[in-house]
Amino acid sequence: MDNKLLEIENLKTYFFTDSGRVPAVNGVDLFIREGETLGIVGESGCGKSVTSLSVMRLLAHTPGRVVDGSIRFAGMDLLSLPESKMREIRGNEIAMIFQEPMTSLNPVYKIGDQIGEAVRLHLKYDKKKARERVIQMLKLVGIPRAEEIVDEYPHQLSGGMRQRIMIAMAMSCEPKLLIADEPTTALDVTIQAQILDLMRKLKEERGTAIMLITHDLGVVAEMCDRVVVMYAGKVVEEADVFDIFENPKHPYTQGLLHSIPKLRRKTERLQSIPGNVPTPGNMPSGCKFAPRCSHAMDVCREQEPDLLQIASGHRCRCFLYQNDLAKEA
Amino acid sequence: MANNSVVVQPDGRVVPQDAEKARTPFSEFWRKFKKQRLAVVAGCFIILLFIISLIGPYITPYSAIEPDYDNILSPPTLKHLAGTDAYGRDIFSRIIEGTRISLFVGLTSVLVGAIGGTFLGLISGFYGKWVDSVIMRFCDVLFAFPGILLAIGIIAILGPGLENVIIAVAIFSIPIFARIVRSSTLSLKATMYVEAARSIGASPRRIIFKHIFPGTLSSIIVYFTMRIGTSILTAASLSFLGLGAQPPSPEWGAMLSSGRDFLNTAPHVTFFPGFAIFLTVLAFNLLGDGLRDALDPKMKDE
Amino acid sequence: MAEQLIEAKNLKKYFPVNKGLFGRKKSYVRAVDGVSFSIFKGETLGLVGESGCGKSTTGRIIMRLLAPTEGEIRFNGKDISRLPDHQLRELRKELQMVFQDPYASLNPRMTVGEIIAEPLVVHRTATGKERDKRVQELLELVGLSSYHANRYAHEFSGGQRQRIGIARALALHPKLIVADEPVSALDVSIQSQVLNLMQDLQKELGLAYLFISHDLSVVEHISDRVGVMYLGRIVEIAEKDDLYDKPLHPYTQALLSAVPVADPRIRKERIILEGDIPSPSNPPQGCSFHPRCKSCMDICKTTVPELKESEPGHFTACHLYG
Numbered sequence: 001m002d003n004k005l006l007e008i009e010n011l012k013t014y015f016f017t018d019s020g021r022v023p024a025v026n027g028v029d030l031f032i033r034e035g036e037t038l039g040i041v042g043e044s045g046c047g048k049s050v051t052s053l054s055v056m057r058l059l060a061h062t063p064g065r066v067v068d069g070s071i072r073f074a075g076m077d078l079l080s081l082p083e084s085k086m087r088e089i090r091g092n093e094i095a096m097i098f099q100e101p102m103t104s105l106n107p108v109y110k111i112g113d114q115i116g117e118a119v120r121l122h123l124k125y126d127k128k129k130a131r132e133r134v135i136q137m138l139k140l141v142g143i144p145r146a147e148e149i150v151d152e153y154p155h156q157l158s159g160g161m162r163q164r165i166m167i168a169m170a171m172s173c174e175p176k177l178l179i180a181d182e183p184t185t186a187l188d189v190t191i192q193a194q195i196l197d198l199m200r201k202l203k204e205e206r207g208t209a210i211m212l213i214t215h216d217l218g219v220v221a222e223m224c225d226r227v228v229v230m231y232a233g234k235v236v237e238e239a240d241v242f243d244i245f246e247n248p249k250h251p252y253t254q255g256l257l258h259s260i261p262k263l264r265r266k267t268e269r270l271q272s273i274p275g276n277v278p279t280p281g282n283m284p285s286g287c288k289f290a291p292r293c294s295h296a297m298d299v300c301r302e303q304e305p306d307l308l309q310i311a312s313g314h315r316c317r318c319f320l321y322q323n324d325l326a327k328e329a
Numbered sequence: 330m331a332n333n334s335v336v337v338q339p340d341g342r343v344v345p346q347d348a349e350k351a352r353t354p355f356s357e358f359w360r361k362f363k364k365q366r367l368a369v370v371a372g373c374f375i376i377l378l379f380i381i382s383l384i385g386p387y388i389t390p391y392s393a394i395e396p397d398y399d400n401i402l403s404p405p406t407l408k409h410l411a412g413t414d415a416y417g418r419d420i421f422s423r424i425i426e427g428t429r430i431s432l433f434v435g436l437t438s439v440l441v442g443a444i445g446g447t448f449l450g451l452i453s454g455f456y457g458k459w460v461d462s463v464i465m466r467f468c469d470v471l472f473a474f475p476g477i478l479l480a481i482g483i484i485a486i487l488g489p490g491l492e493n494v495i496i497a498v499a500i501f502s503i504p505i506f507a508r509i510v511r512s513s514t515l516s517l518k519a520t521m522y523v524e525a526a527r528s529i530g531a532s533p534r535r536i537i538f539k540h541i542f543p544g545t546l547s548s549i550i551v552y553f554t555m556r557i558g559t560s561i562l563t564a565a566s567l568s569f570l571g572l573g574a575q576p577p578s579p580e581w582g583a584m585l586s587s588g589r590d591f592l593n594t595a596p597h598v599t600f601f602p603g604f605a606i607f608l609t610v611l612a613f614n615l616l617g618d619g620l621r622d623a624l625d626p627k628m629k630d631e
Numbered sequence: 632m633a634e635q636l637i638e639a640k641n642l643k644k645y646f647p648v649n650k651g652l653f654g655r656k657k658s659y660v661r662a663v664d665g666v667s668f669s670i671f672k673g674e675t676l677g678l679v680g681e682s683g684c685g686k687s688t689t690g691r692i693i694m695r696l697l698a699p700t701e702g703e704i705r706f707n708g709k710d711i712s713r714l715p716d717h718q719l720r721e722l723r724k725e726l727q728m729v730f731q732d733p734y735a736s737l738n739p740r741m742t743v744g745e746i747i748a749e750p751l752v753v754h755r756t757a758t759g760k761e762r763d764k765r766v767q768e769l770l771e772l773v774g775l776s777s778y779h780a781n782r783y784a785h786e787f788s789g790g791q792r793q794r795i796g797i798a799r800a801l802a803l804h805p806k807l808i809v810a811d812e813p814v815s816a817l818d819v820s821i822q823s824q825v826l827n828l829m830q831d832l833q834k835e836l837g838l839a840y841l842f843i844s845h846d847l848s849v850v851e852h853i854s855d856r857v858g859v860m861y862l863g864r865i866v867e868i869a870e871k872d873d874l875y876d877k878p879l880h881p882y883t884q885a886l887l888s889a890v891p892v893a894d895p896r897i898r899k900e901r902i903i904l905e906g907d908i909p910s911p912s913n914p915p916q917g918c919s920f921h922p923r924c925k926s927c928m929d930i931c932k933t934t935v936p937e938l939k940e941s942e943p944g945h946f947t948a949c950h951l952y953g
Contacts (some may be wrong), residue, residue: 043818043819043820043821044818158907158908160907161907188681188682188845188908189681189845189847189886189889189890190681190885190886190889190903190904191681191907192889192891193888193889193891193901193903193904194903194904196891197901197903215818215819216891217819217893218848218890218891218892218893219891220893221891221892221893221894221895221897222891222892222895222898224895241895242895242896245893245894245895255820256819256820257893259819259820259822259823260819260822260823260848260893261823261826261848261849261851261852262848262892262893262894263847263848263851263875263887263890263892264851264875264876267852269827269830270823270826270827270852271823272820272821272823272824272827273820273823273824274824276788276790276791276821277788277818277820277821279788354739354740354783520735521730521731521732521735521736522735522736522737522738522739524696524730524736525728525730525736525737525796525799526738526749527696528694528696528723528727528728529723529727529749529750529753529799529800529802529803530719530720530721530722530723530724530750530753530754531749531753532720532753535753540738543740544740
C-alpha cells in the first residue's frame, strides 16, 4: 500500500514576536501513508510540535503563521481550506492528543459530555446515541466502570485514565489520522506501557495512521514504521524504523542514538553531542548541525545541504553523502 | 550572521565567540518599558514635577505667601497665568510651591507605609503559622475601616497638621503592602531556588533578603507608584477638610478649599489646583500601569 | 568494604491533610513509610520509582530539607535526624543537592558568579580574590568558562544551567550529593553530557551520589547499587547487575519490562500492570503492591512484607521470598 494520506511539502511556520521573526519550522517535507505510524523525533525547539499544530491549523491563538509550503490531506489542500471546512476535518478526520492529559480536559464538564460533544458535532448523533457511543469508546480504551465514568469529572481520574479518555475522544469519530504529541511523556513507565499497548491495538484494529511526536527513542522503536528526525526546524533524516536504528546516516541521528543509555548494555561512558541545541534566534549559517558535528567540513559551514534520497526510502540532509551521489552521477 | 558565533572546543565545549552584552534584568525592563508610550510621557511629567519641587521657590514669578491686595481674584491674564486668589496671591506660583508639599507628603507617607508593610509581609509570608495569623489579622482590622475615615480618626487623635497627615496615610498603606508582599513571598518561598538556597545552608535572614525580597520588589515598585497618586489625593482631601496643611500654606487641597466660596465668581481659584491634583494623580497611575506591564513576569513574551 | 557515609533507618514522613469543613479530621499522606538504606563513600545509590512513590521526599529528608516524622539518619556515624538549625548549617557543607529543574533552581536575579559563590559567602569559607578564584575553578570544573560568571542564568540553555547547579553543589567540597532527577528536564543529547560530567566528577573528587530518577536506563547507567521504591517503601535494593539481571520483586519485574527499548527488532514480552498506583493517603492493606500483583497470595493482603536479604546483598520486600 502506498497511498499517501498526508503530505507536507516545504512547510515554513514562523513566529512573529516583538523580538523579531522566529522560524520555528523552516522547510519540512514529510508524508504519512494510510495506516502507518510515523515517528517524528527531535529535541525541544526542533519544530516537531509546531509542525503538528500547522497541520491542524491550530496556530490562530499563537503568534505563529504558516508562511510557505503545502499540506495535503486525502487530496485536500489543508492550508487553503476555509475555516468552516477545517472544523469539519478537525476531530473528525484528523484527531489530536496532547502531552498533558491534565490540562487538555475541561474541568467543569463531565467526561461523557466532552467526548459526546465531538460525536454529536461530527457524526450528528442525538444525545442518547452519543452517550452509547461514548460508553462504547470508553470500553474500547480499557476504562473500567465505563457506565459510571461517563458521569464523572476529569479531576476524579488519574493521569493514565485521563490520557485514555483523550484517546477515546480522539478515536470516537474514527479519524484517518491521529496526531499524538508526546502522548506518554507525562506518564509513569508502567502507565506508558499501558497506553502504548492501547495505541498499538487501536491502530491494528482500525487502520488509523498515527503521527507520533516524541523525544523518546524507545517509544519510537516500539511503535513506529517510519521515522523522521528533525533538527532546528528541518527534517535531517527520514527512513524506516530499522534503518534509523541500525543504519543511521546523519551525524545527529547517530549522536542521538549513542547518547541514550540503554538497559543492560553496560556502557561505561556515554557518547554525547557537544554543545547546545541552537535557539531559533541564533542559528548558525550553513548546516544547522555543523557547529556540533564531528564530521563538519568547510562546506557545511557555508552551505545548507538538501534533503536527498540516499537509498530506497531513506533520505538524509548531509554533505557526507551528497558528495558520493555527485561522484556517481 | 554573527560570523559563526560558536566554536566547538576540543573537549567538546561550545563557546560563543561574540562577547554579546549581558542582558541584565534592568535592560530587559527598559526594553519593555520603552514601548509604553503613555507611561513614558507620564514618567517624564513626574520627573518634571520633581525638578519643579526642587527648584520651585527660585523660579516662581511672585511670592506664594505675601498678599497683594491690588490684585484680588484676578482672572488668568498674561501677568498672572492662573489668576490670583482672594488675597491677590499668584495661583500659578502657589501651585509650583505646592508641588513640593504634595510630592513630599505622597512620597514619604507611601515610603513609610511600604517599608513597614514590606517588612511585615516578608515575615508573615516566610514564617507562616502564628506570626502570619497575628500580622494578617492586624491588617484585616485596618482594612475594615474605609481609608479616609481611618485617616480622619488618626488625625482626630494626633491633631491636625501635615506631619500627622503623613502618619495617617502611612498607617493605612501598611496593610496593603503587607498583603501584596506576603502573597508574593508565599509563592517565592515555594520556588526551587529558595529550596536550593536552604540546601546550601543559607540563614533565614539571607533567604528573605537575598532571594525573596528582590522577587517581591517588582510588585512593590508598581504598587508604590500607584499609591503615591492615591496618597496625594488623600492628603489633599484631608487638607481640604482642614485637617492637613493650614493656610496660608500653598498645599493644593487647602487651596481648593479656600476657593470654594468663590466658585461662581472666580472658578479659576479652584480649577487650577484641582487640575494640578488631577494631572499628578493621573501621571502616577499611568506610570504604575506601565511599570506593571514591563515588570510583570506573567506578561513576558513567549 | 568501603566506609558507610549515610545510614537511613526506618525513615518515615507523613504529611498531614486537613479534611472536613473545619479541618478537624486529620489524615496523613504517607509519602515515605519506613525506608532504610545506606550509602558508602564514593558510590552511587540509585533510587527509582514512579511518581508519588516518595523518592524525592526521601532525598529531601536525607538533605534534612524536611524533618523525618520517624526514623534515624546517620551521617558518618552521627545521628543528624534531630539536629537543630544552627548545627544543620555545618552539615550542609558535606551534603549538597542538585535539583530537577535547572530553570527554577537558579535565582533569576543573580548572576552565575553570585549563584556559585553563594555557598562560599554563606559559610564564609572564602572571600574577595580567593572567592573569585574558586568560582572560576568551579566553572571550569563543570565545563563552563570563567567569563560566564557575569551573566544571568536565563541566558544559558538547560544543560548549561544544570552545570551551574552542579558547580554550586560542589563549591564546599561535599561528600554526598543528592541528585533529584538531574537530567529529566534535559534534552536527550544534553542528558548524556551531564551524566558524563557527574561520573567524571565522582572519579575526580570521590563523591557519593544519591541519584533519584524515574528513568531506569539512566539509573542503571550511573549507579552502583539501585533501590526500587513503591508507595513510600523500598521494595527491592541490590547491586545494579543483580537487580537488572535478576529482578525478584514482581513490581521491579513489571517496571523493567515496561521500559521501551530503543531497538525495533526486540519485541519483548511485557508485563502490563493493571490499574493505577494507589494514593499514598490511603494505601492498600498488607503489601501495598498486592492489588496489581500477578503473584498475589492471601498473606499479601494482610501482612506488610519486610525487606529481607533473599540473596547476598540482594534485599526484597516480598512474601514470595520469605
